[in-house]
Amino acid sequence: MRVHHLDCCTMCPRGQSAVNGEGSLFARAKLVSHCLLIETDAHGLVLVDTGIGVDDIRATRRLGPFFGRAMAIDATKTDMPALPQVEALGFRREDVRHLVLTHLDFDHAGGLPDFPQAKVHVHAKEKDAALARATFNQKQRYRLLQFVHGPTWETYEALGEPWKGVPAVRQLEGLPPEILALPMPGHSRGHAAIAVDTGHEWLVHGGDAYFHxxxxxRGDASGMPWALRGIERLIAFDYKSVRANHTIFAELAKHDDVTIFSSHDPVEYERLRAASGERTLSPLRHAADDFAPRQFGPGEGR
Ligand SMILES: [Zn+2]
Structure with a gap:
């Protein structure tokens, strides 16, 4: 299986030292939305997480009144979402047959409307929480606009044999056994990590199970830049479980045949993107130093 590492939402908020743990507090930080595009032999293309979508970059207000501006998402970068990146690799929208989501927060599920024919694999509890939006926390994190097209859901819940000691869903409907879900609630109600056997190693997409x-x-949050640590705690569905997941990731990292990464860490992303031998699609998109935000007109971004 060939795996491409894509960044489908670059964010450059102020507060570099508080977010990235280096540089100045007044400089711009950088966060990415790390997604995987997997070429399978018999199951078409599989996208693991989708970042933000084509409509979201056209109107970042879809992501909430403040998010686009606070996170300094550069709306001029219309090639940022997964769909234009898939097309730039020479594929068509229809070639993406499966979307495997770590969870349905709006910075992960924005690409759902761009691949309406694809099956959406997610933990049953996550889908229920995202569609019900029953609590204040859930109203902030899930956007119905990203689900109104009526995705074809493939929810899972039942566990199979554990994978390296971690509870695992072994058979995702219509997907090869090389792609597993590791349910890790905590950040959100039905959050999961996604493990992919590439043939020579396991890649584990940790989603937002950890941020740094x-x-x-360390197996805990003690080395995290303070702003990330605060946000992780603030938006957690269950922070006790978030802490337990930190320990699991430190254990998994000890395996020689496992490479783990999270959604938003730019260093993990750039390391894996470089190792995959792929060129950077747009140098600007990957250089916070060169970031030049669009000037918002009156009434925009609110
Ligand atoms: Zn996220």
């Missing part, structure tokens, strides 16, 4: 690579060494 220091967690994989």
């Amino acid at each position: 690579r220091s967690v994989t060494k």
